[in-house]
Amino acid sequence: MRRRALTFGRTGHIWWAGVALEEALREAQRAFPLETGGLLLGWSTRPGSVLISRVIGPGPDAAHQPTSFTPDTAWQEAQLAQAYAQADRRLQFLGDWHTHPRGTARLSNTDRATLLRIAAHADARAPYPVMALLAGGPMWQVVVRQQISRRRPPPRLTLHVWQ
Ligand SMILES: [Zn+2]
Numbered sequence: 574m575r576r577r578a579l580t581f582g583r584t585g586h587i588w589w590a591g592v593a594l595e596e597a598l599r600e601a602q603r604a605f606p607l608e609t610g611g612l613l614l615g616w617s618t619r620p621g622s623v624l625i626s627r628v629i630g631p632g633p634d635a636a637h638q639p640t641s642f643t644p645d646t647a648w649q650e651a652q653l654a655q656a657y658a659q660a661d662r663r664l665q666f667l668g669d670w671h672t673h674p675r676g677t678a679r680l681s682n683t684d685r686a687t688l689l690r691i692a693a694h695a696d697a698r699a700p701y702p703v704m705a706l707l708a709g710g711p712m713w714q715v716v717v718r719q720q721i722s723r724r725r726p727p728p729r730l731t732l733h734v735w736q
Pocket of ligand 1: 681684
């Protein structure tokens with residue numbers, strides 16, 4: 574009966590490939606003090622156990638503002654298709670990453686809505702979407718959360734960087 578408490582607790586872990594994390598941090602720094610972000614790809618066998626192997630950036634025609642950005646979705650979709658083809662379709666779309674320049678790592682109302690929207694979107698194939706926030710700059714705090722239940726705020730995952 575209380576078994577579900579395990580996945581809802583602070584027991585979740587995320588492993589982020591060092592090169593992919595560095596790519597996100599470089600993009601965060603490039604766009605600073607404007608917001609940027611993109612997509613997260615990798616593998617997840619169950620909620621609370623996630624591996625990020627690749628990130629996709631905002632794209633060349635993205636529009637960046639201090640507290641929002643609009644990605645170049647055509648470019649992102651092409652990158653996603655290429656990544657899937659290279660990985661022989663073993664890669665999964667995991668969720669989004671974005672920055673909060675000069676901000677905190679708390680989720681905004683928009684962020685919460687985005688997570689619920691991805692979770693509800695059958696085509697996204699991410700029933701337990703991940704959201705990575707890079708907050709601050711030029712020193713960035715990295716916080717990754719995963720929407721595990723519709724009814725509860727997404728818990729933080731413990732971040733491990735693998736090389
Ligand atoms: Zn946000």
